[in-house]
Amino acid sequence: MSQAPPRIGLTGGIASGKSAAARYFAELGVPVIDTDVIAREVVEPGSEGLAGIARHFGSGVLLADGALDRTALRRIVFAQPSERQALEAILHPLIREETIRQADAAGGDYQLIVVPLLVESPLRHFVDRILVIDCREETQLSRLITRDGGDIDSAKRILAAQSRREQRLAIADDVISNEGSLAELATAVRELHNKYLETVVN
Secondary structure, eight states: OOOOOOEEEEEOOTTSSHHHHHHHHHHTTOOEEEHHHHHHHTTSTTOHHHHHHHHHHOGGGBOTTSOBOHHHHHHHHHHOHHHHHHHHHHHHHHHHHHHHHHHHHHOSSSEEEEOTTGGGOGGGGTOSEEEEEEOOHHHHHHHHHHHHOOOHHHHHHHHHTSOOHHHHHHTOSEEEEOOSOHHHHHHHHHHHHHHHHHHTOO
């Protein structure tokens, strides 16, 4: 059996530029497996994930067409930490299984596995290296308010619910600082891609 390509876990705080960085890697031909996309796929109508959620939380978290009512579910899990743990117990094994399946099928010189909450994810042990897209908290807050139109207090609450910047940097093998323009981010991605081809790929 051929050896699996090296797997780079890409993570970063909200509004740090993870999605843009992943897009630039994809444009360079790197297979990208995004666990946010998978998390949506495993709760589509008819899925095992949605059935598990309905069993635990009841029909109140379903829309009239049978799809997941994300707003109703979010309200429950934010109000009750134990319910958030119950949701994770339903979804995390499904997300992990599908991530591994896609990675096994993707090939490539190396792969990028995008995991926003990699610090606390069991997928941390699935990747060979960890790349953090990093920026200052002030930059995150500014981008978050610009992107979502919220106020500073709600933006700070969103940041507080995630792992801290120091925790992400502590597990990083590689860091891209994303304080500048998208063009600068694209350049940094290209440089790191070339480094990976030289040093990470067997």
